[in-house]
Amino acid sequence: MAEQSTDTPAGSENSEHTEGGKYTVAGKEFTRDTNYISTRITADGRDGFPVEPGRYRLIAARACPWANRAIIVRRLLGLEDAISMGLAGPTHDARSWTFDLDPGGRDPVLGIERLQEAFFKRQPDYPRGITVPAIVDTTTGAVVTNDFPRITEDFSTEWREHxxxxxxxxxxxxxxxxxxxxxxxxxxxxxxxxYRCGFAGSQEAYDKAYDRLWTALDWLEERLTDRRYLVGDTITESDVRLFTTLARFDPVYHGHFKCNRNRLTEMPALWAYARDLFQTPGFGDTTDFTQIKQHYYIVHKDINPTGIVPAGPDLSDWVTPHGRESLGGRPFGDGTPPGPTRESERVPEDATPLR
Structure with missing residues (x-):
C-alpha cells in the first residue's frame, strides 16, 4: 500500500474522486475505498513488526470517527506508555492530514509536517488516501498500518501484555x-x-442510503431498549464503534449529511445509550465537538461551500442523567475505569460539556 495522488482527497472519507476537495460524484453512490495497509503489529512479529513498547506512534485526529475509535481503545486499555500518540488538526487539504496543532506545524516525535511523508517513506508512489488512524514506526518514520478495524482489535489482543x-x-x-x-x-x-447519505451523487442514491441508515438505526433503537450494551453485559469494541458515529450525529450528520428523519435526542434508547457511554471515562473525555464540526463543515467544500461552521447544537444535555444503570450490566466487567486523562491529551474545556 502507499500514498495518494494529489487529486484525491485525504482523510477518512475515501471513494472514487476526480478533483481535490470533492467528495460527491454526480449520479453515483458513495463507495468507500477500504484498501488499507494490512501489515500488523503482533506479539510474535510475524509481519516483521513485533509488539515493542515505545517503538510505535499512533497518529490520529479527534475529528475523525475512525481515529476516535483508536484514541478511545488506547485509553480504555491503558496503552499510553506503550504507544505514543500524535494528533493531526481537524482539517486537511487534498494531500494530507497536517500537524498544525503542534509548535512549528511538525509532529514533535516524527518531525514531519504531513502524515503523507510517513506514507511516502513506506511506499514512495502510494496511490491511495492518507488516512487516520495510522501507526508509524518511529525507528524508520514509515507507516506500518492504517487498517483501522485491525488496529484497535490488535490493541486488545496483541498488546495484552502491556x-x-x-x-x-x-x-x-x-x-x-x-x-x-x-x-x-x-x-x-x-x-x-x-457517509453514503452525505456523499450521494443523486437523489436515487440518497434515498436508498437514507432508507438503509434508518432501518439500521431503528434496529439499534429496539436492540438497546432493554439491554445496556450492544453485546453482552459489558462494554466491548462494538460499543466503541457505534459511539463515535452517535457522537457526531446531531452536530454533523443530521444536517450536513442530510440524515434528518430524527435527531439522536429524539430516539430514547439510543440517546440514553450514547449519554451513558459519553459519561464513561474514555469516551466523552476523548471527544472534541469543536474539532468534529470544523472538520466536516470546512473540509467538505462541495457540500458546504461557504465553510461556515454552525454554532449549535447545545451539547449540555450530554451530561444529563441517562438512567441506563437500571438495565444492569457492568461497564468494565471485572476491570476498572481508566484513570484521569493525561494533561497533554485532554480535550479543551470549550470543546466538551464535561467538566
Missing part, C-alpha cells in the same frame, strides 16, 4: 461471533451509512 491493571476485555472470547455480526451491520449501515 495493558493497564484492570483493563477491560473489549473482545471477549464468548461474544466474538455475535460481535462480528453486529460490527458488520453497524459498519455497513451506520458508520458508513451516514
Amino acid at each position: 495493558h493497564r491493571a484492570g483493563a477491560p476485555d473489549l473482545w471477549p472470547e464468548e461474544h466474538r461471533d455475535e460481535m462480528a455480526e453486529v460490527n458488520k451491520r453497524v459498519f455497513t449501515e451506520v458508520n458508513n451509512g451516514v
Whole structure:
C-alpha cells in the first residue's frame, strides 16, 4: 500500500474522486475505498513488526470517527506508555492530514509536517488516501498500518501484555461471533451509512442510503431498549464503534449529511445509550465537538461551500442523567475505569460539556 495522488482527497472519507476537495460524484453512490495497509503489529512479529513498547506512534485526529475509535481503545486499555500518540488538526487539504496543532506545524516525535511523508517513506508512489488512524514506526518514520478495524482489535489482543491493571476485555472470547455480526451491520449501515447519505451523487442514491441508515438505526433503537450494551453485559469494541458515529450525529450528520428523519435526542434508547457511554471515562473525555464540526463543515467544500461552521447544537444535555444503570450490566466487567486523562491529551474545556 502507499500514498495518494494529489487529486484525491485525504482523510477518512475515501471513494472514487476526480478533483481535490470533492467528495460527491454526480449520479453515483458513495463507495468507500477500504484498501488499507494490512501489515500488523503482533506479539510474535510475524509481519516483521513485533509488539515493542515505545517503538510505535499512533497518529490520529479527534475529528475523525475512525481515529476516535483508536484514541478511545488506547485509553480504555491503558496503552499510553506503550504507544505514543500524535494528533493531526481537524482539517486537511487534498494531500494530507497536517500537524498544525503542534509548535512549528511538525509532529514533535516524527518531525514531519504531513502524515503523507510517513506514507511516502513506506511506499514512495502510494496511490491511495492518507488516512487516520495510522501507526508509524518511529525507528524508520514509515507507516506500518492504517487498517483501522485491525488496529484497535490488535490493541486488545496483541498488546495484552502491556495493558493497564484492570483493563477491560473489549473482545471477549464468548461474544466474538455475535460481535462480528453486529460490527458488520453497524459498519455497513451506520458508520458508513451516514457517509453514503452525505456523499450521494443523486437523489436515487440518497434515498436508498437514507432508507438503509434508518432501518439500521431503528434496529439499534429496539436492540438497546432493554439491554445496556450492544453485546453482552459489558462494554466491548462494538460499543466503541457505534459511539463515535452517535457522537457526531446531531452536530454533523443530521444536517450536513442530510440524515434528518430524527435527531439522536429524539430516539430514547439510543440517546440514553450514547449519554451513558459519553459519561464513561474514555469516551466523552476523548471527544472534541469543536474539532468534529470544523472538520466536516470546512473540509467538505462541495457540500458546504461557504465553510461556515454552525454554532449549535447545545451539547449540555450530554451530561444529563441517562438512567441506563437500571438495565444492569457492568461497564468494565471485572476491570476498572481508566484513570484521569493525561494533561497533554485532554480535550479543551470549550470543546466538551464535561467538566
